[in-house]
Amino acid sequence: MKNYKRNDLKHHANVGMVFFYIANNLKNRINPFFFPVLGNQAIMRLEMRPEEYVIKDAKKAQDTEADLLIIENKIAAISENGKKNSLNEQTESRLIMISEIKYKKQICEIGKRIYEQGFIAANNGNMSIRISDNEFLITPTGVSKGFLTPEMIVKVDRQGNVLDGEYLPTSEMKMHLLVYQERPDIHAIVHVHPPYATAFAIAGIPLDQAIMPESVIYLGTIPIAEYRTPSSEEVPNAVKQHVHDHQGVLLENHGALTWGKDLEHAYYIMESLEFTAKINWIAKQLNGDRELSKKHVQTLVEMKSKVGIKGMTPQGVETPDGHHAKKITPIREQSLSEQELNIIIERVSEKIINELKKHL
Incomplete structure (x- = not known):
């Protein structure tokens, strides 16, 4: 009987350790702010030791924007619960660093x-x-x-x-x-x-x-x-x-x-x-x-x-009745230079001569 109890206790201890490691692993991997049901528990956890958890998450935040958002949410939660002052200088410094990385x-x-x-x-x-x-x-x-x-x-x-x-x-x-x-x-x-x-x-x-x-x-x-x-x-x-x-x-x-x-x-x-x-x-x-x-x-x-946009705006122009828009800038006139005309004449002449040669 004594051996049975000893083995039984050993069995329960092993099972308990397994569950402990699983729970601890999940705690580190899953951010409770993604789950509204666990949100209050997460805030309580942060209220207890905000520096430790914020620093831990800040270290993970260097790779993705999602992690940065998590950090901001946690800081907001701490602030709302009156615990902002509990963040030490090391934590604040690290958060500034993460913000700069972003x-x-x-x-x-x-x-x-x-x-x-x-x-x-x-x-x-x-x-x-x-x-x-x-x-x-x-x-x-x-x-x-x-x-x-x-x-x-x-x-x-x-x-x-x-x-x-x-x-x-x-x-x-x-x-x-x-x-x-x-x-x-x-x-x-x-x-x-x-x-x-x-x-x-x-x-x-x-x-x-x-x-x-x-x-x-x-x-x-x-x-x-x-x-x-x-x-x-x-x-x-x-x-x-x-x-x-x-x-x-x-x-x-x-x-x-x-x-x-x-x-x-x-x-x-x-x-x-x-x-x-x-x-x-x-x-x-x-x-x-x-x-x-x-x-x-x-x-x-x-x-x-x-919509709250400030700054100077184009004035628009006076238009005749029934007209929604009007051109007031000078008409753009385009003329060819003498050199451009000579190039065109040369190319056209060359094409004409080539076509005549085909029929001779």
Whole structure:
């Protein structure tokens, strides 16, 4: 009997250990925030020892955006339950690091997009993100933005001093810092050289025509910032006069610059800017860059105000009754140079002679 009990106890102990390891393994693998039923238990667990669990999850968060979302949810849960102060400095430091990893990955992703879109060539262009009042992540100089990796991104302060990173920050950093200084609501900036927008910048033509409802509402007017030598102190001054009333500028004979509430927003403004420039250019080739009437533009401005988009808007034009749009820019006249005419005459003559030879 004694042996039976001993074996029975040993059996139960083994079974218990097995269940213990299974439960412990599941606890580490399954995040209770994915299961509403276990949500309260998860919060209680965090309330007991928030530092331990947040640090553990932070270490796992370097690979996927899903993990980053888990971290944010847990911090929110701790904060709601009055336990935010229990996070020690080590935990807060690690969470800041994880947040920076997330932003660096986003910069790399947007860099790939602008490269694939043909907005840049070679090592052109630069981007940045504001991560605190005095800290910014910015792309390095001398590196293709289509092939960025997180460790290439540089952290700088408001004065442009490098706080972290092995690369030198972009030489056009001053332009970024000026926008952040003037606009506390701006958290990201994109500077690239998209072909159509840059062509308008070279021609000195602002994007200020009311040619499409979308550009009136979401883009507004994009002015020309007067040419200044790139990377010089003069460039920020040229941008400064436009930064409060617009979402971006065309840098004369240089490229385009946009800013937004986050990097995705700043990128989409740039994409819209380039699309508008392309449509505008094509319409001009057809001598059909007609602008919407002031009446229609006023309706669009009201819509713009309702969705909370600020900034200057194209004015529209006066149109005759019954007309919705009108062309007011000069008719584009195209003439051939003497050299072009000679080339055409030579080619036509050559074809005529070749055809005559076939019948002789």
